[in-house]
Amino acid sequence: MSDKSVKSTGRESDQFNLRFPDGMRERLKDEAAKNNRSMNAEIIARLEETLDPDSPSLERLKFFEDQYEQAAEERKTLYDALNNQERLVQKMHIMHRNFAIIAKGLGRIFLEDDPDKVLTRKALATMLMELEEDDSSDPSEPVPAQPWEK
Numbered sequence: 001m002s003d004k005s006v007k008s009t010g011r012e013s014d015q016f017n018l019r020f021p022d023g024m025r026e027r028l029k030d031e032a033a034k035n036n037r038s039m040n041a042e043i044i045a046r047l048e049e050t051l052d053p054d055s056p057s058l059e060r061l062k063f064f065e066d067q068y069e070q071a072a073e074e075r076k077t078l079y080d081a082l083n084n085q086e087r088l089v090q091k092m093h094i095m096h097r098n099f100a101i102i103a104k105g106l107g108r109i110f111l112e113d114d115p116d117k118v119l120t121r122k123a124l125a126t127m128l129m130e131l132e133e134d135d136s137s138d139p140s141e142p143v144p145a146q147p148w149e150k
Contacts, residue, residue, distance in 0.1 A: 009040060101130045 020028070025039075032042035049057055105127030109120050 009044065101127055105130075 028039055028042055032039045035042060035045070037045065052058070105123050108123045112119050112123070
């Protein structure tokens with residue numbers, strides 16, 4: 001609780017009748033006993049704590065709000081890193097496919113007997129047409145939702 005002094009309550013203090021939900025009166029009575037206070041003093045202490053802007057409870061709440069915001073930022077950073085990794089994996093798959101096409105085409109070229117190099121040129125042209133263009137390098141392109149984002 002803050003350093004503000006709370007005026008004591010007495011017969012001249014403002015009064016307010018309060019209706020408690022079932023079981024709350026007993027809970028307050030038990031909490032008051034644990035804190036060595038009357039029920040009235042317990043209610044006043046709890047109200048003061050919630051109304052005081054410098055209350056430790058409000059400070060804790062602010063701390064947890066800050067922690068939540070920081071965790072949300074870190075989560076977004078992690079998702080961005082995972083999505084970038086997914087883009088790299090997609091690029092690697094395309095590169096692997098292209099290397100397989102090149103290797104297959106070169107294998108055909110070396111295995112064929114072609115003195116005029118006509119078949120060689122055809123094989124190279126076919127190979128080049130089969131290659132995929134890698135247009136997945138645009139980082140602004142949205143990556144489909146990943147399982148870790150659900």
